[in-house]
Amino acid sequence: MSLHENLEHVGQKIVAAARAAGRDPAGVTLLAVSKTVPAERVREAMRAGHNLFGENYAQELRDKAREVEGARWHFIGPLQRNKVKYIVGVAELIHSVDSPSLLDEIAARADKLGVVQRCLLQVNVGDEAQKSGCAIADVPALVRAFAARPSVRCEGLMCIPPNGVPPRPFFDNLAKLAAAEGLRELSMGMSGDFEEAVAAGATLVRVGSAIFGERPKK
Numbered sequence: 001m002s003l004h005e006n007l008e009h010v011g012q013k014i015v016a017a018a019r020a021a022g023r024d025p026a027g028v029t030l031l032a033v034s035k036t037v038p039a040e041r042v043r044e045a046m047r048a049g050h051n052l053f054g055e056n057y058a059q060e061l062r063d064k065a066r067e068v069e070g071a072r073w074h075f076i077g078p079l080q081r082n083k084v085k086y087i088v089g090v091a092e093l094i095h096s097v098d099s100p101s102l103l104d105e106i107a108a109r110a111d112k113l114g115v116v117q118r119c120l121l122q123v124n125v126g127d128e129a130q131k132s133g134c135a136i137a138d139v140p141a142l143v144r145a146f147a148a149r150p151s152v153r154c155e156g157l158m159c160i161p162p163n164g165v166p167p168r169p170f171f172d173n174l175a176k177l178a179a180a181e182g183l184r185e186l187s188m189g190m191s192g193d194f195e196e197a198v199a200a201g202a203t204l205v206r207v208g209s210a211i212f213g214e215r216p217k218k
């Protein structure tokens, strides 16, 4: 299938999943994950009518944002403090804030640029040692840390559930945590499980391979 058809197909599935859950499909935003995808393919997606992309390597986001005119970008990957400078003010939304020190670094950079950086808090919902994300128990304190810094704003939560087990309970848990904190955005769901995420209340789904095809193995 062509990139255009893939985009259409994923879009239709999102609409159907939202309707089935009694939700307004307009409440779900598709983030096309373009990590490792060449700029030319991103431009092709734009010609097909899509202009919101997610990257998970900081320099790759910075470079593509220069190469592809008119696109909007979200950062979704693990973020080291020394890479923050590449993406603050370039990414509309950083999905992967998970520690006070990272938050401080983003706030300092946003202060310097005179911008307000919109962010999500990534939560390690499966409590997995190898995964990024803060512990569930740390969510309230981190939300308060955001509130104390005017140059950053926490708009919601993000998660990547564990592999190999049904994701739905983790999606439901993230939705509950967000509701408890009064947060609106829920970034959850990837190519394999975005329909379930939509059923659980996702407002942002991050879909890569179902749009751009399988990525080369690293």
Ligand SMILES: *Cc1c(COP(=O)(O)O)cnc(C)c1O
Pocket (backbone or CB within 6 Å): 033, 035, 056, 076, 077, 160, 189, 190, 191, 192, 206, 207, 208, 209, 210
């Ligand atoms: C790569 C990636 C995705 C997209 O994964 P697919 O399975 O290709 O849809 C979503 N979220 C994050 C954080 C990613 O790194």
